[in-house]
Amino acid sequence: MARAFDVIVVGVGSMGASTCWHLAGRGLKVLGLEQGPIPNPEASFAGLTRAIRLSYAEHPDYVPLLRGAYKGWEVLEQECGEELLRLTGALYMGPPDGELMSGSSRSAKEHGLPHTLHTHAELQKNWPQFRLPESFQGLYEDRAGYLLSERAVQAYVNGARQYGADLRGGQLATDWTVSDTGVRVRVGPDEYVAQHLVITAGAWAGKLLEGLNVPLRITRQVIGWVTPAQPDQFTADRFPVWVIDGNNGEGVYYGFPVTPDGSGGEGLKLALHWPGREVDPDTVERGMVLGDDRDIQDALSRFIPQATGPVVSQKVCLYANTADGHFIVDQHPESSRVSLACGFSGHGFKFASVMGEVLADLATKGKTDWPIGFLGLSRFLY
Ligand SMILES: Cc1cc2nc3c(=O)[nH]c(=O)nc-3n(C[C@H](O)[C@H](O)[C@H](O)COP(=O)(O)OP(=O)(O)OC[C@H]3O[C@@H](n4cnc5c(N)ncnc54)[C@H](O)[C@@H]3O)c2cc1C
Structure with a gap:
């Protein structure tokens, strides 16, 4: 029955x-x-962690929901007595007229969100771990970071x-x-x-x-972890969650600080946010295949050369993409x-x-x- x-x-x-x-x-x-x-x-x-941002580049309409989401995570933390949300700050970098920078600053302005804007020279001085083209600017917000998903x-x-x-x-x-x-x-x-x-x-x-x-387009996404030569240069006290609009309009690279307690994985975690290869969720290759680390290595060699090194671990996850x-x-x-x-x-x-x-x-x-x-x-x- x-x-x-x-x-x-x-x-x-x-x-x-x-x-x-x-x-x-x-x-x-x-x-x-x-x-x-x-x-x-x-x-x-x-894959252990997910970024959380408030000056939302995707659309300002998400911001009221995000305010609710932050509160919701805090309530869950109180109920379960565990730290789940880590506010490390987040730094968005790219050409000022690109989607990331213009979208983040639009959300920040429309919703009065605290943030600071940074010239190329300031970015290089404050966050020397990045090597950026001179045309890039930055937007930093304190109230962002990551969740232990x-x-x-x-x-x-x-x-x-x-x-x-x-x-x-x-x-x-x-x-x-x-x-x-x-x-x-x-x-x-x-x-x-x-x-x-x-x-x-x-x-x-x-x-x-x-x-x-x-129709939902299901795509295979790869996240990777590398071990930088000087991990202490990449801990949250000096290296926030970051997003770089640096893939010629085909998505953004993003990553996380090193978590000395290992809660975010061993080393520096990063990936490309852009739909990967379309797959069936039931038959997708969950193991690693040749070329899986290409986007990660591109991001490192172009923008974080100090951290360049072999990918020590990877995780395959799925995006469920709508048309918009x-x-x-x-x-x-x-x-x-x-x-x-x-x-x-x-x-x-x-x-x-x-x-x-x-x-x-x-x-x-x-x-x-x-x-x-x-x-x-x-x-x-x-
Ligand atoms: C690599 C990667 C990086 C990401 N980075 C970020 C980030 O930094 N910040 C961020 O906010 N988001 C990020 N996301 C997106 C975010 O993780 C997803 O949007 C979110 O997890 C989707 O949640 P969901 O509940 O829709 O799906 P899921 O969490 O996958 O849950 C769906 C569940 O339904 C179950 N299920 C499906 N069909 C059935 C069925 N017929 N019967 C019973 N059970 C079923 C599945 O097994 C699964 O457990 C990332 C995603 C990926 C893949």
Whole structure:
């Protein structure tokens, strides 16, 4: 017989774990279904750390959500008693008319965010670890840094379970249906019933949202760690989270300070933020292949020559890209009993804390006060 819940969450990853935590914290009977183990090392939060920024180059409309996200992470830290958010500051560098610099300064100005602008000479003086073209300028903000993403998801999972959520690994949801009385979700021979369904299936979301006509392009992304000759030059007291608009309009390089306690991995972590090769999430090559370190080596040799050296470890992760690079967070057009959040396009993790709240609102009230209108499905459907 089908077992009944208030809400079923399909995909207990970044967004799903937070959603389960918020829902269970509100006293709802929650079932979280996850195809892999919980947490799943193949989910898109893997690789230890994720950057969090406030002067958001992607669009100023994200800033109110980001303010909520920062608060959400602080609440989680207090609840679990663990440090998850490290504010190291972040430095954005590039040509002043490029998307990174113009977008960051637009967000900072529109939302009155504290920041400082830096000439090329100031950049070279303050952060001599970088070697930059003379045309580059910089924007620095204090209230940015990184999240310990794997620990954060684990904290949401632990907290949700403490609130009574039933989170199950090894449960591949293959199908769902909706009726006037509720939703049914199929997992192999079993069927689960609830009042509401939340789909937070990351790179696999397209498989559960067929017919919606919102193609997600799934791409293989590689993160690498190198060991600089002088690691103390790259610790957070002198080397912040950084982003460089230096790939001729094809994405930005970004990276993190060295974490002496190893919580962010061994060495200096960096990558290129730009969709990689399109893949199927079920058959993607998760191991290393020849050429995987090319972008990382390019970034090092061009912009951080002091840190040049072999890539000592790598991690493959997936982006779920929308056509415009903005997220999809909405109710399903066929039924307000189904909510979804997907297409985080390589910049979504930092929002997981607030997205859990948004999705819990949609599931329980059918609406949210958070400004998510610009992330709606209608931009693709009409
Ligand atoms: C290399 C890389 C670097 C990134 N850097 C940053 C960064 O610095 N800052 C930032 O903010 N963001 C960053 N991101 C983006 C961010 O990590 C993702 O946007 C975010 O993790 C996506 O969350 P999600 O919940 O949509 O997907 P996931 O966290 O992948 O969760 C989806 C879960 O659903 C499960 N699932 C899927 N289908 C089913 C099914 N049918 N049944 C049951 N379970 C299912 C999956 O197994 C998975 O656990 C990066 C991403 C990558 C790959």
